[in-house]
Amino acid sequence: MNIDKSKLDSIFSETKKDRQEKLEIIIKNKKYFYFITIIYIVFILVLVLYFKDFFIYIITDSLGKDPFGTISSIAFVLIFPIAALYRKLISVHKKSYVENIKKNMMSIIAEGLSNNEVNIRYIPPDDKEYYKKSNKEQVLKDDPFNSGLIPSKYSLTTEDFFKGIYKNVNFCIHDCRFKLLSGDGPFDDVYFNGPIFSIDLNKKNNSKTLIFSSEVSCKVGIGDLKEIKLEDIDFEKKFKIYSNNEIESRYVLTTSFMEKIKQLLDILKKYSSKRDSITPELHMSILNDKIYIGIDLLINTFLEPKDIENNTFDIKEVERFKEELCLIFEIIEELNLHKK
Amino acid sequence: MEIFIILLVLVAILGIIFYSFYVPLIKLKNKVQESLSGIDVQLKKRSDLIPNILGLASKFMTHERSLIEDITKIRTEVQKMSILNKEEAGKVLDKNSELSTKLNQLFVSLENYPQLKSDSTIIQAQQTYAEVEEHISAARRFYNSAVNELNNSIEIFPSSIVASLLGMKKMELFKILDEKEREVIKVSDYLK
Numbered sequence: 001m002n003i004d005k006s007k008l009d010s011i012f013s014e015t016k017k018d019r020q021e022k023l024e025i026i027i028k029n030k031k032y033f034y035f036i037t038i039i040y041i042v043f044i045l046v047l048v049l050y051f052k053d054f055f056i057y058i059i060t061d062s063l064g065k066d067p068f069g070t071i072s073s074i075a076f077v078l079i080f081p082i083a084a085l086y087r088k089l090i091s092v093h094k095k096s097y098v099e100n101i102k103k104n105m106m107s108i109i110a111e112g113l114s115n116n117e118v119n120i121r122y123i124p125p126d127d128k129e130y131y132k133k134s135n136k137e138q139v140l141k142d143d144p145f146n147s148g149l150i151p152s153k154y155s156l157t158t159e160d161f162f163k164g165i166y167k168n169v170n171f172c173i174h175d176c177r178f179k180l181l182s183g184d185g186p187f188d189d190v191y192f193n194g195p196i197f198s199i200d201l202n203k204k205n206n207s208k209t210l211i212f213s214s215e216v217s218c219k220v221g222i223g224d225l226k227e228i229k230l231e232d233i234d235f236e237k238k239f240k241i242y243s244n245n246e247i248e249s250r251y252v253l254t255t256s257f258m259e260k261i262k263q264l265l266d267i268l269k270k271y272s273s274k275r276d277s278i279t280p281e282l283h284m285s286i287l288n289d290k291i292y293i294g295i296d297l298l299i300n301t302f303l304e305p306k307d308i309e310n311n312t313f314d315i316k317e318v319e320r321f322k323e324e325l326c327l328i329f330e331i332i333e334e335l336n337l338h339k340k
Numbered sequence: 341m342e343i344f345i346i347l348l349v350l351v352a353i354l355g356i357i358f359y360s361f362y363v364p365l366i367k368l369k370n371k372v373q374e375s376l377s378g379i380d381v382q383l384k385k386r387s388d389l390i391p392n393i394l395g396l397a398s399k400f401m402t403h404e405r406s407l408i409e410d411i412t413k414i415r416t417e418v419q420k421m422s423i424l425n426k427e428e429a430g431k432v433l434d435k436n437s438e439l440s441t442k443l444n445q446l447f448v449s450l451e452n453y454p455q456l457k458s459d460s461t462i463i464q465a466q467q468t469y470a471e472v473e474e475h476i477s478a479a480r481r482f483y484n485s486a487v488n489e490l491n492n493s494i495e496i497f498p499s500s501i502v503a504s505l506l507g508m509k510k511m512e513l514f515k516i517l518d519e520k521e522r523e524v525i526k527v528s529d530y531l532k
Contacts, residue, residue: 204471229485246485247378250478 015104022097026090033086040079099124102160109318110162113325120164120325143198144174147292148210148285154178154191166329167338171199173328176294194280194297197328201291202337207248211261211284212240232258238265239282252286257335264334268295271327293331361502368490372511373424375483379514380423382476383436389472390415390443393465397446400456404449407442414439433514443469480514487511 106122113120144156155178162173178192210225214237225242228249235258243249261284268280281296332338390411398408414435423432447466450457491510494503 203474229489231481231485246375246482247382247475247479250481251475254474254478 012105015100019097019100022093022100026093026097029086029090029093033083033090036079036083036086040083043075043079105318109322109325113322118164118166118329120162123161123163125160143172143292144176144196146287147196147198147294148208148287149196149283149292149294150178150192154180162325166332169200169332169338171197171328171332173197173325192294192296194295195324197293197331199291199293199332199337201252201286201289202339203252205248205252205286205288207243207245207286209241209243209249209252209286213281213283214238214240230258231255235262238262249286260335264331267330267334291335291337358502361499362506365493365499365503365506365508368486368493369508371486372483372490375479375486376423378479379476379483382472382479383418383423383432386469386472386476387415387419389465389469393446393462393469396456396459396462396465400453401449404446407446407449411439411442411446414442440473484513487513
């Protein structure tokens with residue numbers, strides 16, 4: 001599985017011009033944003049120093065008894081939304097810039113990973129033609145929501161994904177960042193940040209089983225599911241299991257399968273230490289004929305350029321990303337999902 | 341009067357304590373019953389599969405007549421019994437274990453009939469059979485887990501007192517009854 005680095009370089013150079021325009025807007029908006037923010041901070045500092053009880057003053061002087069007070073009240077209320085607007089503009093253009101890179105580079109990376117055993121394809125969020133084809137593709141896109149791993153009050157902020165086949169096993173990889181529906185800022189309540197893999201199960205299954213790392217409290221509404229106790233004490237210590245059918249769950253979660261999940265956790269720990277991430281939290285759900293594996297790393301996993309402002313591309317990042325994609329093959333092999 | 345009230349409070353406290361141990365015990369007992377009926381359902385599923393397999397096998401496997409007849413006979417006996425009936429439970433498990441061994445023998449014998457072995461219907465039947473076997477194994481694990489929980493409650497103080505008052509006894513875990521099942525299958529034995 002070799003990625004054609006020269007092809008990546010040439011595509012990056014060819015598309016550099018398109019991004020440059022966006023980049024200039026980002027830089028310009030950033031300047032405005034910093035300028036307004038600095039003025040705003042200075043303005044507030046002066047006002048606070050001038051009127052010791054400034055915040056009470058701007059409320060009580062709303063009738064405009066003091067012209068200075070009225071002007072400061074209006075300025076205080078107006079400058080903030082302007083700064084917020086610039087911040088929003090920066091994030092919109094940044095998103096578009098990153099999407100441009102992803103769209104151009106991911107396909108080449110996917111192509112480089114494909115061979116006789118693997119077929120992998122990148123689906124960007126704006127690929128409307130692709131989604132028009134069938135409802136099934138829409139279902140793939142919605143996999144993270146259908147996994148049962150995420151509470152409904154959280155929304156997904158990234159929508160691109162990879163789909164593919166490895167040794168005749170269909171899979172999808174979603175880079176997910178779930179946060180509260182109401183939130184818009186950087187400090188919003190993020191519930192999950194990491195990849196969610198959906199893989200075809202090699203067994204017929206009619207039940208719903210949720211497996212959560214023991215360290216985290218289960219925030220998902222478990223409905224009619226009951227907590228079940230399995231024979232493997234070590235597995236029980238590491239995970240909490242909920243199911244609506246004890247026999248079906250045990251049919252999938254055989255003793256050897258539980259052993260493999262524990263081994264998978266060790267692989268993920270090694271992987272997360274490479275990325276300087278926290279200890280990963282492994283969540284799994286087995287739903288009908290699919291197994292969903294969510295790895296909460298608290299970091300974005302899909303290729304996102306670090307040095308945006310220089311419009312350069314670090315090939316080491318591509319190597320790192322390749323390793324991340326190959327994790328799916330390790331998961332399939334480790335859990336023996338390619339064997340019927 | 342005061343003594344009467346104190347006695348009444350004591351009885352009420354004891355009653356609440358008894359009830360708080362009684363409810364989980366009954367829940368566990370019912371869970372064991374539920375798991376047992378789970379095994380019953382899976383065994384019936386397997387039993388229902390057998391005529392289909394035998395129907396196909398009897399057309400080609402002329403040398404295995406006695407084996408096919410044995411399976412038919414055991415299946416008929418198994419169908420008349422239920423694992424949920426306490427007196428029959430042991431016998432049902434014995435018979436099912438015997439049935440399982442015979443069916444495995446039949447599948448190994450399939451190797452001698454390439455035409456049948458490659459038949460899509462028999463391949464499908466074999467796959468379904470393997471699935472049902474795995475379900476039976478899962479149902480047994482569920483049963484063992486439920487029995488283990490119940491036995492712990494029956495043996496560990498203080499719920500053991502309530503259990504003994506209710507006359508509840510430790511239940512047997514599901515073991516591999518047939519020593520043949522425990523043995524590793526020697527392929528060479530079948531290739532003689």
